[in-house]
Amino acid sequence: MNITIIGTGYVGLVSGTCFSEMGNKVYCVDTQESKIQDLKLGKIPIYEPGLEDLVVKNYDHRNLFFTTSLQEALKDCEIVFIAVGTPMGEDGSADLQYVLDAAREIGEIMQKPLIVVNKSTVPVGTAHKVKRVIQESLQKRDLNISFSVASNPEFLKEGDAVNDFLKPDRVIIGTEDKTSEEVLKELYAPFGRNYDKIITMDIQSAEMTKYAANAMLATKISFINEIANICEAVGANVNDVRRGIGSDKRIGYSFIYAGCGYGGSCFPKDIRALSKIALQSGINPRIINAVEEVNKEQRxxxxxxxxxxxxxxxxxxxxxxxxxxxxxxxxxxxxxxxxxxxxxxxxxxxxxxxxxxxxxxxxxxxxxxxxxxxxxxxxxxxxxxxxxxxxxxxxxxxxxxxxxxxxxxxxxxxxxxxxxxxxxxxxxxxxxxxxxxxxxxxx
Ligand SMILES: NC(=O)c1ccc[n+]([C@@H]2O[C@H](COP(=O)([O-])OP(=O)(O)OC[C@H]3O[C@@H](n4cnc5c(N)ncnc54)[C@H](O)[C@@H]3O)[C@@H](O)[C@H]2O)c1
Known part of the structure; x- marks a missing residue:
């Protein structure tokens, strides 16, 4: 398939490279000229184990291309992924300016039908905003080109991103029409040869699944850190307590290591964003807020x-x-x-x-x-x-x-x-x- 990825950061570069590894023709687009120039020379702007070899190999095999021109990238494109940043806005909610800019640019440039897939982590309803922005751009050009939007949140972990993408636990695909669902299932089929990893749903549920997953993981961390602080006060050892509770299959060993708090590009901003989403919908997110509060102190x-x-x-x-x-x-x-x-x-x-x-x-x-x-x-x-x-x-x-x-x-x-x-x-x-x-x- 012919694919374009907008945004060549941790998610975009890994996704684009792994799609190209499966034989697709992939254009990775970024607004940062220096990043694209470096990638063309085989210089990887981030440290991610295993990524460099795959980038160089697929670039040499002409499966993987790097450009700053969305026009060039969309020429033969069937599926375009938006994988730009969604940083924390001033009020804690997800800042959608990069996602909506990318949508506007797609609408200004596309010449033929497309599936537009949002891979960035975004609040429920964003895919519909993306759709509206593309429609407005097409209207300004007096064009009526058909396109559909879909949500395909990403679950890779930095540090093991290539492995996670090539062998995912699951692939979440949220669509509003059967055709896009089938195309995306076909695109992801090579990543789940031994068993079906694809879970399809409506767009809103797909968008929400990403926040729910990160919130659950952050909750486990803040939970064990709170237990750790109680252990310290009462003279217990949280390392033993971890082994004691992890042996219960319903709890499990992962994500219950006590430590000095979580950070990173996802958990802090996604927890804040989820809290905002809840408040804006009239829900008081008590657990989510407590997770963040505990973490702030733990840091x-x-x-x-x-x-x-x-x-x-x-x-x-x-x-x-x-x-x-x-x-x-x-x-x-x-x-x-x-x-x-x-x-x-x-x-x-x-x-x-x-x-x-x-x-x-x-x-x-x-x-x-x-x-x-x-x-x-x-x-x-x-x-x-x-x-x-x-x-x-x-x-x-x-x-x-x-x-x-x-x-x-x-x-x-x-x-x-x-x-x-x-x-x-x-x-x-x-x-x-x-x-x-x-x-x-x-x-
Ligand atoms: N980093 C992770 O581990 C991870 C995991 C899962 C999901 N996510 C989500 O994926 C999204 C991307 O995260 P990231 O860490 O890859 O971000 P990043 O900041 O590393 O990369 C984003 C890239 O997009 C580029 N960009 C911005 N606007 C553009 C435009 N209009 N056209 C072309 N390029 C543009 C930027 O120059 C940058 O290189 C976020 O929503 C994030 O929450 C991240």
């Missing part, structure tokens, strides 16, 4: 523990920060917990030495630009030199089994604040570390 927990240990004045203290990205295997720092922690510590006068395997450039050029008292270390061990403590924020694999003797030698004091409960308490105790976890009394 401060490492700073609180550090201040409890060292006192309010951190001017003569320095800390090694391991991990900046919002989760491992990505360079994405959008809404990362590290930013909250770093700002809290710097405000108290602390000096920080930070290290992340992939997100250092993002930090320097965007998210921590201008933040004082930060040194960027060239390795995890270099970050430790002469620091008062190590603070683990993101659980990258290279932080999982570090050389604790080396850590002890390099730090001024053997103290670790672990925001992801990665290490063996008894071992660190034996080695003479003061070790703080989340949801466990310090030892």
């Amino acid at each position: 401060k927990i490492l700073a609180k523990k550090i201040i409890q240990h060292f006192g309010e004045d951190l001017r003569d203290k320095s800390f090694a920060i391991w991990g900046l990205s919002f989760k491992p295997e990505t360079d994405d720092m959008r809404e990362a917990t590290s930013i909250v922690l770093i700002n809290e510590l710097v405000t108290k006068g602390a000096r920080l030495k930070v290290y992340d395997p992939k997100a250092m450039e993002e930090a320097k050029t965007n998210y921590l630009k201008g933040v004082p008292n930060i040194t960027y270390a060239s390795s995890k061990y270099e970050a430790l030199k002469n620091c008062n403590a190590l603070v683990l924020v993101t659980e990258w694999k290279e932080f999982r089994s570090p050389d604790f003797d080396e850590i002890k030698t390099l730090l001024k004091e053997p103290i670790i604040f672990d925001g992801r409960n990665q290490y063996n308490i008894k071992r660190l105790q034996r080695m003479g570390f003061m070790y703080y976890q989340i949801g466990v009394k310090e030892c």
Whole structure:
């Protein structure tokens, strides 16, 4: 099939590349000239395991094209996906300007019938707005070209996005007509060869499914973090409690790891957006609001523990920060917990030495630009030199089994604040570390 993807970010680039991998001819369009030029040279603007090889291969095989011209991309196109950002607006609701701009551009350019599929995460009713905007653009051109809209929210996880797209748990397709449903089912059939993963429904339910999925996952995180804080207060160990409850099949082990809160490009904005959607529909979203409130506090927990240990004045203290990205295997720092922690510590006068395997450039050029008292270390061990403590924020694999003797030698004091409960308490105790976890009394 001939496909166009508007927006070449985490979702658009991965989706376009994976569709091309299945033999479709795919045009990826972006307004950022430099991004498109880099992609043509095989330079991938984001870190996503396995993506680079697939992009280069399919570009070389002429299945995958990159352009800034929507006109060029829509020439032979049958299905166009909108995969642009839907950031948090000022009032917390999803900002639809990029989605509606893309819709307007489609209406201004299309020459023949199309299926327009919205892949961005958007409030219920957006597909109909997209339809209206395209119709208005066509009317201005005095044209009557048939098109249909559909919703196909994306569930990939950054850090494992290629795998998730190629082997999805499910594909949600929301349509208003049988023809589009059949075409989209055919497009996705190669991604579910061993069993049918496609779930079809109306457009509104498809749009809502994405928010409900993210809200459920964020709820699990805030739930276990609340349990962790209670554990700490009553002298229980949340790591044991997790094993105890996870063994119940109705609960399961995933997404119940206590930690220093969720971040990222999706959960914070989608939770806020869902809360807005509910309020605008006359529903008081009590659970959704509590999930966000718990998370806001949880993101401060490492700073609180550090201040409890060292006192309010951190001017003569320095800390090694391991991990900046919002989760491992990505360079994405959008809404990362590290930013909250770093700002809290710097405000108290602390000096920080930070290290992340992939997100250092993002930090320097965007998210921590201008933040004082930060040194960027060239390795995890270099970050430790002469620091008062190590603070683990993101659980990258290279932080999982570090050389604790080396850590002890390099730090001024053997103290670790672990925001992801990665290490063996008894071992660190034996080695003479003061070790703080989340949801466990310090030892
Ligand atoms: N990142 C994720 O893990 C993830 C997962 C599932 C769903 N989503 C949703 O998918 C959507 C996209 O997210 P993302 O993380 O890929 O965003 P992103 O910010 O990484 O990428 C968006 C891209 O769209 C481009 N763009 C904006 N307007 C355009 C236009 N008119 N024409 C062409 N290009 C345009 C931007 O330049 C940018 O490159 C969001 O709604 C998000 O909530 C994201």
